Amino acid sequence: MKLSVEDLQDVGRGAAFLGTGGGGDPYIGRMLATHAIREYGMPEIIDVEALDDDAAVYTIAMLGAPTVLAEKAACGDDVDLALSRMEKYTGRKADAIIPIEIGGVNSMLPIMAAARTGLPLVDADGMGRAFPEIQMVSFNIYGVSCTPLVMTDEHLNSLVVETGHAKRAEDLERVASIEMGCSVILSSYPMTGRQVKETAVRQTMTLALEIGRAIRRGRRADNPVGELSRYLATTPYYSHCRVLFDGKVVDLRRETTQGFARGHCTLQALDGGAGEMEVIFQNEHLIAREDGRVRAMVPDLICMVDSDTAEPVPVEALKYGQRLKVMGVSAPPILRTPEALEIIGPQAFGLNETFVPVEEL
Amino acid sequence: MRIGVDVGGTNTDAVLMRGDKVLASCKKPTTSNVSDGIVAAIETVLGTSSVPASDVRAVMIGTTHFTNAFVERRNLLDVGVLRVALPAARGIPPLIDWPEAFLAEIGSHCEMVTGGYHFDGRLNAAMDERAVAAAARTFQDKGIRSVAVTGLFSPVNPSMEERAAEILRQEMGDDVAITLSHEIGRIGLLERENATVMNACLVDMSRQVVASFRHALKTLGITAPFYISQNDGTLMDSGMVERYPVLTFASGPTNSMRGAAYLSGLQEALVADIGGTTTDIGMLCKGFPRESSVTVDIGGVRTNFRMPDILALGLGGGSLVREQGSGITIGPRSVGYQLTQKALVFGGDTLTASDIAVAAGYADFGDATRVRHLSADLIEQSVVEIHRKIAEGIDRMKVSAELVPLVLVGGGSVLVDRDIPGVSEVVTPNHAGVANAIGASIAQVSGEIDRVFSYEELGREAALATATEEAVKRARHGGADPETIKVIDIEELPLAYVPGGAVRLRVKVAGALAFDQEQP
Numbered sequence: 001m002k003l004s005v006e007d008l009q010d011v012g013r014g015a016a017f018l019g020t021g022g023g024g025d026p027y028i029g030r031m032l033a034t035h036a037i038r039e040y041g042m043p044e045i046i047d048v049e050a051l052d053d054d055a056a057v058y059t060i061a062m063l064g065a066p067t068v069l070a071e072k073a074a075c076g077d078d079v080d081l082a083l084s085r086m087e088k089y090t091g092r093k094a095d096a097i098i099p100i101e102i103g104g105v106n107s108m109l110p111i112m113a114a115a116r117t118g119l120p121l122v123d124a125d126g127m128g129r130a131f132p133e134i135q136m137v138s139f140n141i142y143g144v145s146c147t148p149l150v151m152t153d154e155h156l157n158s159l160v161v162e163t164g165h166a167k168r169a170e171d172l173e174r175v176a177s178i179e180m181g182c183s184v185i186l187s188s189y190p191m192t193g194r195q196v197k198e199t200a201v202r203q204t205m206t207l208a209l210e211i212g213r214a215i216r217r218g219r220r221a222d223n224p225v226g227e228l229s230r231y232l233a234t235t236p237y238y239s240h241c242r243v244l245f246d247g248k249v250v251d252l253r254r255e256t257t258q259g260f261a262r263g264h265c266t267l268q269a270l271d272g273g274a275g276e277m278e279v280i281f282q283n284e285h286l287i288a289r290e291d292g293r294v295r296a297m298v299p300d301l302i303c304m305v306d307s308d309t310a311e312p313v314p315v316e317a318l319k320y321g322q323r324l325k326v327m328g329v330s331a332p333p334i335l336r337t338p339e340a341l342e343i344i345g346p347q348a349f350g351l352n353e354t355f356v357p358v359e360e361l
Numbered sequence: 362m363r364i365g366v367d368v369g370g371t372n373t374d375a376v377l378m379r380g381d382k383v384l385a386s387c388k389k390p391t392t393s394n395v396s397d398g399i400v401a402a403i404e405t406v407l408g409t410s411s412v413p414a415s416d417v418r419a420v421m422i423g424t425t426h427f428t429n430a431f432v433e434r435r436n437l438l439d440v441g442v443l444r445v446a447l448p449a450a451r452g453i454p455p456l457i458d459w460p461e462a463f464l465a466e467i468g469s470h471c472e473m474v475t476g477g478y479h480f481d482g483r484l485n486a487a488m489d490e491r492a493v494a495a496a497a498r499t500f501q502d503k504g505i506r507s508v509a510v511t512g513l514f515s516p517v518n519p520s521m522e523e524r525a526a527e528i529l530r531q532e533m534g535d536d537v538a539i540t541l542s543h544e545i546g547r548i549g550l551l552e553r554e555n556a557t558v559m560n561a562c563l564v565d566m567s568r569q570v571v572a573s574f575r576h577a578l579k580t581l582g583i584t585a586p587f588y589i590s591q592n593d594g595t596l597m598d599s600g601m602v603e604r605y606p607v608l609t610f611a612s613g614p615t616n617s618m619r620g621a622a623y624l625s626g627l628q629e630a631l632v633a634d635i636g637g638t639t640t641d642i643g644m645l646c647k648g649f650p651r652e653s654s655v656t657v658d659i660g661g662v663r664t665n666f667r668m669p670d671i672l673a674l675g676l677g678g679g680s681l682v683r684e685q686g687s688g689i690t691i692g693p694r695s696v697g698y699q700l701t702q703k704a705l706v707f708g709g710d711t712l713t714a715s716d717i718a719v720a721a722g723y724a725d726f727g728d729a730t731r732v733r734h735l736s737a738d739l740i741e742q743s744v745v746e747i748h749r750k751i752a753e754g755i756d757r758m759k760v761s762a763e764l765v766p767l768v769l770v771g772g773g774s775v776l777v778d779r780d781i782p783g784v785s786e787v788v789t790p791n792h793a794g795v796a797n798a799i800g801a802s803i804a805q806v807s808g809e810i811d812r813v814f815s816y817e818e819l820g821r822e823a824a825l826a827t828a829t830e831e832a833v834k835r836a837r838h839g840g841a842d843p844e845t846i847k848v849i850d851i852e853e854l855p856l857a858y859v860p861g862g863a864v865r866l867r868v869k870v871a872g873a874l875a876f877d878q879e880q881p
Contacts, residue, residue, distance in 0.1 A: 027663075031551060032452040067854075067865060068480045071514055071550045075451035112452065154448040155486070181449075181479045182863075248756075254855065316854065321757050 001045040001123070001206070003111065005034050010212025015107035016312040017211050017228075018204070020301050022284035023104015023130030024066025025314060028073050033108045036076065036115035043114035043121050046096065048202050050120075051193030056092035057122060058083060058190050059100040060113040063134075063151070063173060064183035066105055072183050075154040079113045082187040085150040085158050090190050098122040098196060100137055100189065102204040103130025103284075109185070121205065126189065128201035128237070128332045129301050131344060132283045134173065135166035139189040141340045142199040149173060149188040153180040201332050207235060215310045224310035225325055232329060240330035240359035244288055244295045245277040246270055246307060249322045265304075265318055267326065277326055279304070281315050286349050288326055293361075296328030297351070299335045299344045300358040303327045328358040362416045364406065364583075365802025366399055367616055367795075368424040371698055374798040375402035377410055381623070385410040386795045395426060395570065396577035403581055414582035419874065423590045423616040423801035426570060427563055427606040432660040437466040437562040438507045441500035443529070444554065445476035445488055445521055446513035455511075455554055460661045467562045470505060472496035476521050477513025480548075480813050481863075485513060488521045490528060497532035507538040509561035511554040515543035516811050538564040544605060545666055547811045548865065552656055552665035559662065560607035567606035571599050588804070588874075592668055594619045594649050595807035595871055598840065607666070610659065613797060614641045614671045615650050620800030621768040622648045624790035630766045631755055631784070634796070635773030637679040638695040642672045642754045645768075647849045649871070674754045678773035679704070680714040682743050689742045691750065705731045714776055717743040723778035744779070752781045759783060770796035807849075807871040808835030817862035825851070828868040841872030 003011070012026035019026075037043070051057065060079060062069055087093055097117070099110040102125040114121035126137030140146055146166035151159045151173055157180065161172050169188070177184045191199075210231055218227025225243065232241040247267035254263045262282050269275040277295070279288045285302035288295045296302050304313045307323040335344060336357065346353040362384075367374045368391060376386040385406040392398040399422070407414060430436065442455040455471040456464065474496060476488030500508060508529055512522040522541040529539055540561040546553030578587060588596040592611040602609070614634065621632040628648040634641040644651045650669035657668045675693020679700040683690050696703040696711055703709035705716045706727025712735075718724035720732040720740050755767065764785035769777055770793040777787060792799060810832045814824035829848060836846050850869040855862075 028453065028551065031457050035453055035457055065480070065863070067548065070552075071450075071480065071548050072446075072477075072485070073450040073453050073550065075448050077448070077451070079452075154451075156448075181485060321759050323757070 002042045003045060004042060005037055007209055008033055008108070008111070010216060011107060011205070011208045012212065013215055013312065014208030014211030015102060015104055016314065017303050017305070018128070018208060018301070019103035019130040019312065019314065020284045020303050021281050021315040022132065023101065023106065024069065026105050026108055028070050029105040029108025029112070032074055033111040033115065036112040040115045040118070043111060045123050045205055046120040048122060048124050048197055048200060051096060051122065051196055053192065053194040055095040055193035056090065056190065057096045057098050057193060057196050058086050058094050058187050059098055059126070060110045061100045061106045061186045062109050062183060063186045064177050068181070068183040069105065072154070072181055074109070074112070074185055076112070076116060077156060078152045078154050078185045079109065080116060081156055081158060082150050082152045082185045083113065083117060085152065085160065086148065086187045086190055089148045089150070089160060094119055095193070096120045096122050098191070098200065099125040099205070101125060101127045101130055102208055103127065106130070107205070107208055122196060122200070123205045124196065124200035124202045125204045126200060128204050128335060129299070130284050133167070134170045134188060136344045136348070137189070138201055138334055138340070139191065139195070139199050140166040141343055144189050144191055144195050144199055146188050148190065149186065151176060151180065152185045201334060207238070218310060225305060225307070228310055229327075237332035238301070238329050240357070242328055242358070243325050244328045245275070245290060245326040247277060247324065249318060249320050249324065252318055252320060263315060267324060270323065279326060282349060283315070287346065287351055287353065288328065294353065294356070295361050296358045297346050297353055297355060298349060299331040299340065299355075301329040301331060303329060330358050362412060362418055363802050364403055364417055364420045365798040365800070366402060366420065366422045367613070367797040367801055368395060368399065368422065368426060369613065369797070373398035373402045374795045375406045376792070376795050376798045376802055377406040377412060378799070378802050383792050383799065384412065386792060386798065388795070394573065395424070396573040399574065399577045400580055403583070407581070415584070417583050417585045419585050420578060420583060420587040421590060421596060421801040421804055422574060422587060423612050423797060424609060425613050427567065428610045428659070430566055431559060431563060434462060434466050434660075436566050438565050439468040439470065439503070439505050440558050440561040441496070441503070441505040441508040442471040442554070442558055443493070443496050443508055443510045443525065444471070444473045445493070445510065445525055446550065447473050447475040447486065449477060449485065449513055450550055453551055456558065458551070458663060459555070463660070463662065467558065470500060470503060472499060478518045478521070480514060480517065481815070482514075482517045488524060490524070493525050493528045494532050497529045501533050506536070507540070507561045507564050508533075509540045509542070509554070509557040511542040511550065511557050513550065514548070515541070516546070516548050517813065519543040538604070540564065540604070545607060547665050549665045552663055555662050556607055556664040556666045559659070559664070560605055563606045564604065567603050571603050575599065590616055590801045590804045593652065593807060593869075594800070594804060596804045596874065611668050614643060615669045616800030616804075617641070617770055617797040618643050618645060618650045618669065618800065619648070619803060620796030620798070621645070621770045621790070623799055623803050624770070624792055624796060625768045625788045627766055627768060627788070630768050631758060632768045632770065633751060633755070633777075634771040635769065635776060636677045636771050637700055637773065638675070638677045638697050640674040640676045640751065640754065640773070642674065642758050643669055644758050649849050652850070670758070672754050672758050674750060676714065676747065676750050678713065678715040678776065682712045682714060682717060684739070689739070689746050691743065691746050714743075714747060714773075717747065718775050718778070721778070724775040747776055748779050748781060751777060752783070755781060756783055769793065805871040805873055806836055806839040806841035807869060808832040808837070808839060808841070809867065809869040810835070811865070811867045814864055814866050815862055816864050824864070824866060825868070828866050829870065832868045832870045836870050836872055840875050842875040843872070846870050846872035
């Protein structure tokens with residue numbers, strides 16, 4: 001499969017949906033990918049099964065604040081450098097690139113990287129959505145080492161982190177990224193083709209593209225949310241998909257604790273009914289409760305979309321009076337195992353809940 | 362004595378104000394050369410009130426001229442685009458997302474040079490002054506007379522953009538028009554750069570328009586200074602308009618909302634400006650329209666500069682009323698400016714929302730006998746539909762669940778006669794038909810700061826104080842009377858995924874024009 005510049009708009013919208021409120025606005029990423037494609041041509045998207053077992057597969061992502069990325073966008077050479085440094089440390093030339101995170105802006109940087117290098121892009125990622133920290137990926141959960149991890153900036157400074165623990169790598173790179181200007185390029189989790197097959201969330205680039213297409217198709221037929229739900233129901237992992245609530249934002253509170261913006265968004269039913277839904281977010285949406293009863297929780301996806309257009313609404317853009325549909329979508333099984341829940345379940349985010357799948361709530 | 366003028370697509374409205382009293386007002390058709398319509402309108406208000414031109418202390422003008430010119434791509438200049446950001450952001454060259462039709466008008470003359478700051482104001486790269494000079498010579502060789510300069514994180518520190526402007530003038534001469542991005546937009550390089558380029562392609566026209574306004578006032582014997590209102594409801598002097606015409610974009614709805622606040626005496630209220638084709642609904646907070654938090658596309662170009670948050674409904678006095686199945690649809694199609702020929706009450710053959718208001722007995726114009734045949738059922742259903750549409754728009758724009766007053770302005774305000782859910786009272790003030798010109802006449806001077814602060818280092822209070830102080834300084838620089846400057850908006854957005862309490866803080870203040878201290 002090849003991606004065209006026109007497809008990027010659909011991928012971006014799909015990625016914003018999978019960002020579950022966070023992950024950063026894909027727009028700047030889309031522009032970076034657009035320019036790279038115009039300059040270098042379209043990247044090839046390959047299925048996980050097309051990888052040789054001993055292929056060398058590297059991730060590419062941006063790390064930092066999406067607000068800063070929107071000003072200090074990548075230069076391109078920083079992306080190339082991250083890959084070449086990784087090749088130097090592993091001693092293996094890259095055979096393919098894989099996104100670490102399909103939700104939000106990080107869906108786009110690997111497309112840029114693949115276009116620039118001519119390497120194929122693997123149709124899979126490590127989250128199947130967006131998460132805030134680098135240990136919160138399926139690669140880590142199933143035993144791939146996060147390091148060596150390479151960070152580069154636009155001055156072509158580079159930094160290599162080596163540690164046995166992904167969470168430790170997260171703490172180190174987060175501090176360094178601030179010194180480097182709060183928006184840097186990252187390559188981590190160097191993998192073999194076999195490891196990708198064992199640990200990745202599959203076909204998520206296709207998923208983002210098809211979500212975007214379904215919304216666009218739905219708008220022409222005046223039923224974008226319906227069309228989106230219909231598409232998700234046909235996918236292998238995201239098939240349990242329901243509109244949990246249809247209402248309008250009546251309260252919005254934000255507070256910053258330990259560097260994370262925790263927010264509470266309360267919606268009231270439109271039909272004048274008494275029902276209320278509260279969604280708690282910390283970069284991404286964590287839990288949705290209707291009249292105190294849990295309706296969906298992380299790692300399942302809680303997505304807020306505009307009631308009429310199904311446009312995904314990121315937490316930065318939430319405001320009073322918006323009419324939104326809150327959708328609950330099942331996370332892939334690989335993110336719901338006991339070992340996964342330890343790292344990306346509700347308790348990993350400080351919620352005092354035991355995970356129950358959205359289809360059982 | 363002040364004069365407020367609103368130059369709309371159809372009408373040019375003028376009001377003569379003494380203190381807070383409206384002495385005279387009028388509506389004249391907008392003319393193709395703009396200044397004739399302004400002269401006619403001002404002559405009328407001065408004539409009817411017998412006030413000599415020499416008593417006028419200031420003229421405030423609101424106009425949609427520049428927005429329309431840009432969207433219709435009329436007389437746009439070739440623009441030299443200079444970005445001072447390398448090595449950052451090379452991956453997204455300037456103009457990357459502009460529609461082809463615009464590039465055919467303004468060219469693709471882009472130069473990127475080294476320089477810029479970090480998000481927290483630290484130096485990211487020193488500016489390559491030689492490269493700036495070389496870019497200037499390239500522009501010069503191409504015959505370019507207008508340059509748009511965008512520096513990395515210039516809203517945090519504008520010095521490099523200012524230095525670049527000096528070098529451009531040295532190389533290209535003092536008459537080169539230079540637009541600096543930190544004067545226009547917010548953080549977000551591409552969107553701010555787009556707005557800067559938009560401005561740069563309009564500066565020739567803005568010089569002409571300002572000259573024609575100046576000429577019009579001279580013809581009338583008015584020697585007082587004139588100001589043009591910006592999209593945030595505050596003023597720019599004529600020199601500023603020549604340099605920054607883009608800041609007038611979307612000032613129309615802002616002026617009518619500011620006028621509504623003034624006429625009703627309400628600072629916290631919803632405003633519905635009901636015209637012939639559309640209803641613009643906005644929310645007043647501290648007497649100013651709430652601003653939109655999302656990026657705004659103008660003519661297909663993405664920007665992030667200050668815009669009022671307005672919901673436009675396809676409902677107005679000229680909206681077509683049609684029976685469809687068992688229900689009624691009203692709008693979005695409208696007879697528009699042909700209302701006085703096409704509506705039933707004016708002898709036409711088209712059923713409009715205005716006809717319904719007359720038939721229902723709460724408006725009195727035209728010939729009521731011409732709508733006597735309409736069934737009571739049709740009238741009632743239509744009235745309900747009109748109120749339902751407005752109620753839904755209002756519900757979308759409210760900022761809290763509390764009841765708030767609704768101020769109606771514009772010629773179509775007669776369409777509303779019943780209670781609206783969520784609204785404490787409906788107010789239709791005197792002079793509601795010229796609220797936009799009144800809004801222009803009372804406009805204030807503002808100052809704004811948009812910067813990232815570390816709350817952990819500074820503390821929230823100190824950060825707010827610093828930002829407010831700088832915003833006040835900017836307002837004073839713009840001509841605001843320090844005694845009257847008030848904070849009108851504070852927005853705090855914690856930066857996601859960054860520890861250390863980094864918060865993007867926007868503070869906006871505004872005050873009355875310093876010389877405008879007249880006795881009522």
